[in-house]
Amino acid sequence: MTDVPEIEMVHDAPRSGARVGGWLAGCALLLAILVVRWAEVPAEARFRPPTSPLDNVGGLNKTTRFGWGFLWQVREILPAGSTYTIVAGDRDTEMSLFMLSFAVLTDCKGLPTSYYGIATPERGAEARYVLSYGCVAAIPGATSVEKLGDGCIWDRGER
């Protein structure tokens, strides 16, 4: 692939004070907006280290935000190679946590109790461990493994 230059630039293009001034003004305005953006953040929260990548994401529901921390707590407890399912108060939360679990519970296999809002109890029933976000329900026939800050882990035994 050859590239034949059609215009050769040996010298600089002519300089225009108006154009330079215009770009300077544009940059100054953007810098001012940037300062305003940070001024809008409460001073005590401005540089506070977050507890998760989702801490300050606007528009996210709380359960998704806190679910990240829950899953990292679960990661410390679940044995590698085990299967798990996630139950929560609503299908949206279950889906969010199920998706996040792929990032955190990398040594385990997730089987959804619901997927994109559609109940898949037969798949969830194949999982040994039940991660109950918010400890929404006791799991019949399962033993409690751990009660964490944001949820409970249940063991249904070998599947």
Next chain:
Amino acid sequence: MADGVTFLVAPLALAIFGLPAAWMHPVSRFSAPGRFSAAFVAGTVVYTVWLTLLSAAGIRWSDASVIVPLTLLSIGGALVLARRKVGTEVGEAESGSLVWWAAAISIASGTGHLVLMALTSRATSVDYLYFWGVKAQRFAALGGIDTALLTDPLAVHMHSNYPPLVPIVYAWGISLAGRLPWQMGLASCAAWLLAGLPLLRDLLARRLHRDEATLAASFWFLALALALPAALSAGNAEPPMVLFVSVAIAALLEGSSRWLAIVALSGVVLTKNEGLIVFLLIAAGGIARDLAEGARGARLVRRAAPMLLVPLAALGSWLLLEALRGVPMGDATRERAGELALGRAGDVVAGMVRNLDAGSAGLAWLVAVAIFVAARRRWRALLPAIVPAAGTLAFLFVYYLHFRGDELDTWMRWTMPRVSLSALAAALVGAAFAAAPDRRLET
């Protein structure tokens, strides 16, 4: 901390695989950072295509299969081209001048803003946690594209058909850092913009006075540094997308670096599914410009064919893998094409306008549009920017007409700032070239 820094810096090493780009015309005359930037763009694309082909062939990624052949190829190509190096350098802003300080403050502030927004979790793309990072972890652990994950019916949310550039580049960082540092990884959005900045600046300096080129590039950088966090795009595919789109359009407008546009367009199609639309729009803009300026027949074909065929061939590496490994080519989570809710056209237009804030209260868009209006006599020369900027917005209009749910406003507020970033990048780059002195744009 150390693994975080390693992860952030690691992608820059991909420039090793794109060294010939630093000796191609006119990049060989650019500043050292500009030449590095060109090598990074080319290296990222070459690396992605090669690793995708290896996975398609069932070959594991390793030093022997990746680093050795790509480095030898790259150095060999650079040595051949190095003999051809001729010409003068592009000028730089005088150190210590007002322009120099304005650029330094803009770039430092923009970088600081991006990094702080990312590290304080104010710019996180949830998709980074849902699938971009997940794929990268799995690809790095497996030493290849994890087709078992991509074909798992209970992993449809991975959007298996999304092109592989982002997870492949992240996987490179993971392999060097040892793990994915989820929090620090968000700051990679700044690295992508910074990596493209010197190249964009030097391309502009071929048509603008060096001071104007420096300031226009600084404006581009600041505008996108504000827009990316506002669009919650730390960690997702938008930062590389705006880099590739910007470089492709800048190279087409500059006029003598069409090969660089072709390389960047290959990056566009390998980064996002929407990249195919944006690529076609940029190529259409380039062809329309050539037509408007009198190119016909064989000359037109000679100019258009590589611009269309090379990026499609790059995308072909991914399509080949999908075909050979049974990875779905469609996306079950997406709306069905053609089912338009035309009655919502007014709501969609209003929603689009409301969500073009771009983190700068709409200033970035206003400046770009004002410059285009002022330069309207030269619209033909600016078609490579006008067509993708306007065309992407038109595409989004049609896309939102497909939305069937009740919460159109919420959906647009959540997605429009992000999916309009390519259009913004196109408009900013076009505006920068539109501000060139008369006749400097005519090719």
